[in-house]
Amino acid sequence: MSLTSSAAHLARRAAQRERVRILYRRALKDTLNWAVHRHLFYGDAANLRERFEQHRHVEDLDTIDRMIEDGEATYNKWRHPDPYIVPWAPGGSKFTRNPTPPEGIEIVYNFGREDND
Template identity: 45%
Template structure:
Protein backbone atom coordinates (compact mmCIF):
# COMPACT_ATOMS: atom_id res chain seq x y z
CA UNK A 1 0.00 0.00 0.00
CA UNK A 2 1.25 3.52 -0.62
CA UNK A 3 2.37 4.69 2.79
CA UNK A 4 0.75 8.12 2.77
CA UNK A 5 -2.62 6.77 1.54
CA UNK A 6 -2.59 3.96 4.10
CA UNK A 7 -1.58 6.35 6.90
CA UNK A 8 -4.36 8.74 5.90
CA UNK A 9 -6.95 5.95 5.90
CA UNK A 10 -5.66 4.64 9.24
CA UNK A 11 -5.91 8.09 10.81
CA UNK A 12 -9.40 8.62 9.38
CA UNK A 13 -10.45 5.19 10.66
CA UNK A 14 -9.30 6.03 14.17
CA UNK A 15 -11.12 9.37 14.11
CA UNK A 16 -14.27 7.70 12.82
CA UNK A 17 -14.10 5.09 15.59
CA UNK A 18 -13.73 7.92 18.11
CA UNK A 19 -16.92 9.51 16.74
CA UNK A 20 -18.87 6.34 17.53
CA UNK A 21 -17.22 5.39 20.84
CA UNK A 22 -18.36 7.50 23.76
CA UNK A 23 -15.62 6.49 26.18
CA UNK A 24 -11.90 6.44 25.49
CA UNK A 25 -11.42 2.95 26.95
CA UNK A 26 -14.03 1.56 24.52
CA UNK A 27 -12.33 3.37 21.65
CA UNK A 28 -8.93 1.94 22.62
CA UNK A 29 -10.14 -1.63 21.98
CA UNK A 30 -11.49 -0.56 18.60
CA UNK A 31 -8.19 1.18 17.79
CA UNK A 32 -6.25 -2.02 18.50
CA UNK A 33 -8.62 -3.95 16.22
CA UNK A 34 -8.26 -1.35 13.43
CA UNK A 35 -4.47 -1.53 13.77
CA UNK A 36 -4.57 -5.32 13.42
CA UNK A 37 -6.60 -4.98 10.19
CA UNK A 38 -4.06 -2.58 8.72
CA UNK A 39 -1.11 -4.70 9.89
CA UNK A 40 -2.63 -7.77 8.20
CA UNK A 41 -2.34 -6.04 4.81
CA UNK A 42 0.91 -4.13 5.26
CA UNK A 43 2.94 -6.62 3.17
CA UNK A 44 0.74 -6.35 0.06
CA UNK A 45 2.98 -5.24 -2.84
CA UNK A 46 0.73 -5.71 -5.88
CA UNK A 47 -0.49 -2.23 -6.98
CA UNK A 48 -3.84 -3.59 -8.19
CA UNK A 49 -4.52 -5.32 -4.89
CA UNK A 50 -3.42 -2.19 -3.01
CA UNK A 51 -5.85 -0.11 -5.03
CA UNK A 52 -8.68 -2.56 -4.27
CA UNK A 53 -7.86 -2.48 -0.54
CA UNK A 54 -7.81 1.32 -0.54
CA UNK A 55 -11.16 1.49 -2.34
CA UNK A 56 -12.75 -1.04 0.03
CA UNK A 57 -11.49 0.92 3.03
CA UNK A 58 -12.82 4.18 1.57
CA UNK A 59 -16.20 2.53 1.02
CA UNK A 60 -16.25 1.23 4.62
CA UNK A 61 -15.39 4.68 5.96
CA UNK A 62 -18.20 6.22 3.91
CA UNK A 63 -20.64 3.53 5.09
CA UNK A 64 -19.79 4.05 8.77
CA UNK A 65 -19.60 7.85 8.59
CA UNK A 66 -21.16 9.36 11.72
CA UNK A 67 -24.13 11.70 11.11
CA UNK A 68 -22.94 14.08 13.84
CA UNK A 69 -19.15 13.69 14.16
CA UNK A 70 -17.33 14.88 17.27
CA UNK A 71 -15.64 18.25 16.99
CA UNK A 72 -13.48 19.80 19.66
CA UNK A 73 -15.53 22.58 21.28
CA UNK A 74 -13.08 25.30 20.25
CA UNK A 75 -12.58 23.97 16.70
CA UNK A 76 -14.47 25.50 13.77
CA UNK A 77 -17.97 24.08 13.90
CA UNK A 78 -17.60 23.14 17.58
CA UNK A 79 -20.11 24.13 20.25
CA UNK A 80 -17.83 26.85 21.63
CA UNK A 81 -16.56 28.23 18.31
CA UNK A 82 -16.90 32.02 18.17
CA UNK A 83 -18.95 32.10 21.36
CA UNK A 84 -18.54 35.18 23.53
CA UNK A 85 -16.41 37.03 21.04
CA UNK A 86 -14.78 40.12 22.48
CA UNK A 87 -16.44 43.42 21.62
CA UNK A 88 -14.94 45.22 18.65
CA UNK A 89 -12.11 47.51 19.63
CA UNK A 90 -12.97 51.15 19.04
CA UNK A 91 -10.67 54.06 19.76
CA UNK A 92 -11.22 55.24 23.34
CA UNK A 93 -11.97 58.81 22.32
CA UNK A 94 -15.11 57.69 20.43
CA UNK A 95 -16.78 55.85 23.33
CA UNK A 96 -18.76 57.58 26.06
CA UNK A 97 -21.09 56.07 28.65
CA UNK A 98 -24.49 57.29 29.82
CA UNK A 99 -25.95 55.94 33.06
CA UNK A 100 -29.45 56.90 34.26
CA UNK A 101 -29.72 59.51 31.53
CA UNK A 102 -26.73 61.43 32.95
CA UNK A 103 -23.79 61.93 30.64
CA UNK A 104 -20.51 60.94 32.20
CA UNK A 105 -18.71 62.82 29.43
CA UNK A 106 -20.33 65.63 27.49
CA UNK A 107 -20.31 65.12 23.73
CA UNK A 108 -21.65 67.42 21.00
CA UNK A 109 -23.04 64.97 18.43
CA UNK A 110 -24.03 61.53 19.67
CA UNK A 111 -25.90 58.39 18.72
CA UNK A 112 -27.48 56.58 21.68
CA UNK A 113 -27.72 52.79 21.62
CA UNK A 114 -29.18 50.94 24.64
CA UNK A 115 -27.23 47.74 25.29
CA UNK A 116 -28.63 46.50 28.59
CA UNK A 117 -31.21 47.30 31.23
CA UNK A 118 -30.59 47.01 34.96
CA UNK A 119 -33.70 47.07 37.25
CA UNK A 120 -31.83 49.00 39.93
CA UNK A 121 -29.99 51.57 37.84
CA UNK A 122 -32.01 51.86 34.60
CA UNK A 123 -30.71 51.57 31.07
CA UNK A 124 -27.02 51.55 30.33
CA UNK A 125 -26.40 53.33 27.07
CA UNK A 126 -23.23 53.43 25.03
CA UNK A 127 -22.74 56.72 23.26
CA UNK A 128 -20.74 56.91 20.03
CA UNK A 129 -19.55 60.18 18.55
CA UNK A 130 -20.77 60.88 15.06
CA UNK A 131 -17.84 61.88 12.86
Protein backbone atom coordinates in the same frame (compact mmCIF):
# COMPACT_ATOMS: atom_id res chain seq x y z
CA MET B 1 13.27 -2.61 -14.63
CA SER B 2 14.26 0.67 -16.21
CA LEU B 3 15.00 3.84 -14.29
CA THR B 4 11.75 5.49 -15.41
CA SER B 5 9.55 2.56 -14.44
CA SER B 6 11.41 2.24 -11.14
CA ALA B 7 10.74 5.91 -10.36
CA ALA B 8 7.08 5.51 -11.33
CA HIS B 9 6.81 2.43 -9.12
CA LEU B 10 8.31 4.26 -6.15
CA ALA B 11 6.07 7.28 -6.70
CA ARG B 12 2.97 5.07 -6.82
CA ARG B 13 4.02 3.24 -3.65
CA ALA B 14 4.58 6.58 -1.87
CA ALA B 15 1.12 7.77 -2.92
CA GLN B 16 -0.40 4.51 -1.69
CA ARG B 17 1.36 4.80 1.66
CA GLU B 18 0.02 8.31 2.06
CA ARG B 19 -3.54 7.22 1.22
CA VAL B 20 -3.33 4.35 3.71
CA ARG B 21 -1.93 6.65 6.40
CA ILE B 22 -4.75 9.16 5.86
CA LEU B 23 -7.38 6.41 5.82
CA TYR B 24 -6.04 4.90 9.05
CA ARG B 25 -5.98 8.25 10.86
CA ARG B 26 -9.50 9.14 9.73
CA ALA B 27 -10.83 5.73 10.73
CA LEU B 28 -9.09 5.92 14.10
CA LYS B 29 -10.53 9.36 14.84
CA ASP B 30 -13.95 8.20 13.73
CA THR B 31 -13.67 5.16 16.00
CA LEU B 32 -13.30 7.59 18.89
CA ASN B 33 -16.57 9.24 17.82
CA TRP B 34 -18.42 5.92 18.08
CA ALA B 35 -16.95 4.91 21.46
CA VAL B 36 -19.05 5.79 24.49
CA HIS B 37 -16.17 5.24 26.92
CA ARG B 38 -12.44 5.40 26.45
CA HIS B 39 -11.91 1.77 27.49
CA LEU B 40 -14.21 0.69 24.64
CA PHE B 41 -12.23 2.80 22.21
CA TYR B 42 -8.99 0.99 23.04
CA GLY B 43 -10.42 -2.36 21.96
CA ASP B 44 -11.89 -0.90 18.77
CA ALA B 45 -8.60 0.84 17.98
CA ALA B 46 -6.70 -2.42 18.43
CA ASN B 47 -9.13 -4.21 16.09
CA LEU B 48 -8.72 -1.47 13.50
CA ARG B 49 -4.94 -1.72 13.72
CA GLU B 50 -5.12 -5.50 13.25
CA ARG B 51 -7.20 -5.04 10.10
CA PHE B 52 -4.54 -2.75 8.65
CA GLU B 53 -1.65 -4.95 9.78
CA GLN B 54 -3.13 -8.06 8.10
CA HIS B 55 -2.38 -6.58 4.69
CA ARG B 56 0.90 -4.88 5.49
CA HIS B 57 3.03 -7.18 3.32
CA VAL B 58 0.93 -7.11 0.13
CA GLU B 59 3.20 -6.14 -2.79
CA ASP B 60 0.95 -6.08 -5.86
CA LEU B 61 0.20 -2.43 -6.68
CA ASP B 62 -3.19 -3.10 -8.26
CA THR B 63 -4.28 -5.20 -5.29
CA ILE B 64 -3.19 -2.43 -2.94
CA ASP B 65 -5.18 0.16 -4.91
CA ARG B 66 -8.26 -2.06 -4.81
CA MET B 67 -7.86 -2.62 -1.06
CA ILE B 68 -7.49 1.11 -0.43
CA GLU B 69 -10.65 1.84 -2.45
CA ASP B 70 -12.55 -0.84 -0.52
CA GLY B 71 -11.31 0.61 2.77
CA GLU B 72 -12.31 4.14 1.79
CA ALA B 73 -15.76 2.92 0.71
CA THR B 74 -16.21 1.09 4.02
CA TYR B 75 -15.06 4.16 5.94
CA ASN B 76 -17.51 6.42 4.07
CA LYS B 77 -20.33 3.93 4.67
CA TRP B 78 -19.77 3.70 8.44
CA ARG B 79 -18.61 7.26 9.14
CA HIS B 80 -20.22 8.84 12.20
CA PRO B 81 -23.13 11.14 11.26
CA ASP B 82 -22.45 13.60 14.09
CA PRO B 83 -18.71 13.60 14.84
CA TYR B 84 -17.24 15.23 17.91
CA ILE B 85 -15.79 18.67 17.25
CA VAL B 86 -13.51 20.33 19.78
CA PRO B 87 -15.60 23.21 21.21
CA TRP B 88 -13.18 26.01 20.31
CA ALA B 89 -12.40 24.68 16.80
CA PRO B 90 -14.30 25.92 13.73
CA GLY B 91 -17.72 24.30 13.88
CA GLY B 92 -17.46 23.72 17.63
CA SER B 93 -20.02 24.90 20.15
CA LYS B 94 -17.77 27.65 21.57
CA PHE B 95 -16.23 28.85 18.32
CA THR B 96 -16.53 32.67 18.18
CA ARG B 97 -19.05 32.61 21.03
CA ASN B 98 -17.49 35.75 22.46
CA PRO B 99 -16.51 37.89 19.48
CA THR B 100 -14.07 40.75 19.90
CA PRO B 101 -15.75 43.92 21.16
CA PRO B 102 -16.36 46.75 18.69
CA GLU B 103 -13.95 49.66 18.37
CA GLY B 104 -14.18 52.22 21.16
CA ILE B 105 -15.14 49.76 23.88
CA GLU B 106 -12.40 49.12 26.39
CA ILE B 107 -12.23 46.06 28.60
CA VAL B 108 -10.63 46.67 31.99
CA TYR B 109 -8.92 43.50 33.12
CA ASN B 110 -7.61 44.83 36.40
CA PHE B 111 -10.96 46.06 37.74
CA GLY B 112 -10.68 46.78 41.44
CA ARG B 113 -6.89 46.81 41.37
CA GLU B 114 -6.40 50.18 39.69
CA ASP B 115 -3.76 52.56 40.96
CA ASN B 116 -5.35 55.13 43.26
CA ASP B 117 -3.13 58.08 42.51
